[in-house]
Amino acid sequence: MLDNLSAFWNSYSETLISIGYKGLLAIVILVASAIIAKAIRRSIHNANARLQKLDATLIPILSTAAGYAVYAIGGVFILDIFGVNTASLIALVGAAGLAIGLALKDTLSNIAAGIMLLILRPFRTGDFIEVSNTTGTVLEINLFTTILETVDGLYIASPNSILWGASIKNFTRNGKRRMDIIVGIAYSDSIDEGLAVLKKIALEETRILQNPAPQVMVASMAESAVNLQLRAWANNDDYWQTYWDLNKRVKESIEVAGLTIPFPQRSLHVITCNNQATEKEGQ
Template sequence: MKMIVEFWNSHSESIIGIGYKALLCVAILFASTLVAKGVRRSINKANDRFEKLDATLVPILCATATYVVYIIGGVFILDIFGVNTTSIIALLGAAGIAVGLALKDTLSNIAAGVMLLFLRPFRSGDFVEIGSVMGSVREINLFTTILETFDGLYISSPNSVIWGNSVKNYTRNGKRRMDIVIGIAYSDSIDTGLDVLKRIAVEEPRFLQDPAPETMVVSLAESSVNLQLRGWTTIGDYWQTCWDLNKRVKEEIEKAGLTIPFPQRSVHVVANPGTAEAAEAGA
């Protein structure tokens, strides 16, 4: 007991100082956590209220704000213990170069994610085709882009792969053109077929009038004359309109007395003269 008292008497100021600094560090960490949560909550509330930010940008802003708050808190903690932050920054810079070389692929994903968010080739909810993958964009984070396919599959693709491929965005322009192709027989009237398609185009309320629908003879195929109906719809109406028109075009073409031919081949059998003479000699 006497040793403890003597130790306290001789080191009390140092112990109190260290304890005070430790409490300050804990308080700073706790405050940093609260501030980071508050900043994330504020970003989400501001986005919900004004709806000015793309949903893909919100996770990036939240993560960046959190890192900044904790870095500032760490600087305060180092300053409390009297650490020369200038030397630390220089050391971190050198270490950053080494880590950057070791993690160049990871850093390339981050850089690609920043470029995707800056140039905005797609937004959350857009339906895109990237390379061999098609799906709806769910999220862009620092490292990956999250897609969901038609059949509900989850796809996580590195941002560098997305950035290095051509992006086909089916949603961005707000409208799409559908091409309905139907073949009629060569003996059928082309004008009658075109009249059927024009009537369908006029009666379809989901077609946009600008650009206006068009009908044309698109090709002379081997077994049929191919007619085409082109029309524009909004993105939301595209697929249902396409499915409905494929059914209706077939029914209306047949109702008009026109024929939808099957692929045909004419085969001519020519007997070998030598084989015929041999057969006659044997007889």
């Protein structure tokens, strides 16, 4: 038995040593890949916790992708150590990836759009937006769809590629919004008195921001009224309630000031024509 083992060792010692050496290197590379992948994932989480530059939804995706990338590089090194033609393997994987990409181009388009939305962040979770004739609050941004809830409680899942390719109106991002309140007074009323009423309301309403300062102006000369306009800014949280309250207050204050809010009017002139019919008798 010992003689057989000794003969086998003498015949294949170099091969066994080479395999053992390569196997040891492969183990070292796997351990190193695991350590590096874990360190990169931890670094991504820690860096974003300090800087807050990326959306929280994007962090798990980036950290997972970085970990897989490290393992893929380590796998290439291991295959190269054992003599596998990695160039041909990479070409094969690339061709397979191209075929899969063509077959799933719409899905990959949504993934790419989702990543861009998460990186550039034209909107965030909780923002109130309007896009492609849809208005609602953003509930979730994932790789494939963006989830919205409309003001009447509807659930809308919109593909990311549609959002990425459309103009996005974000009502929340700037923190404040301007409201335009228009009221009409009669042509016989004093414009200065009407503007004074609007200016007083703007100064007394505590929810209206003074920077930018509110403005009052003559908006237009309509058919039946002179339209006066109050432009004022309010914080997003106060916007709608302030807008509703101001409409009520403007109407009441205009009436208290003795001004008239006219109804649409038309002047109708009736012209009567008396036609005399001439009868002709036939002979």
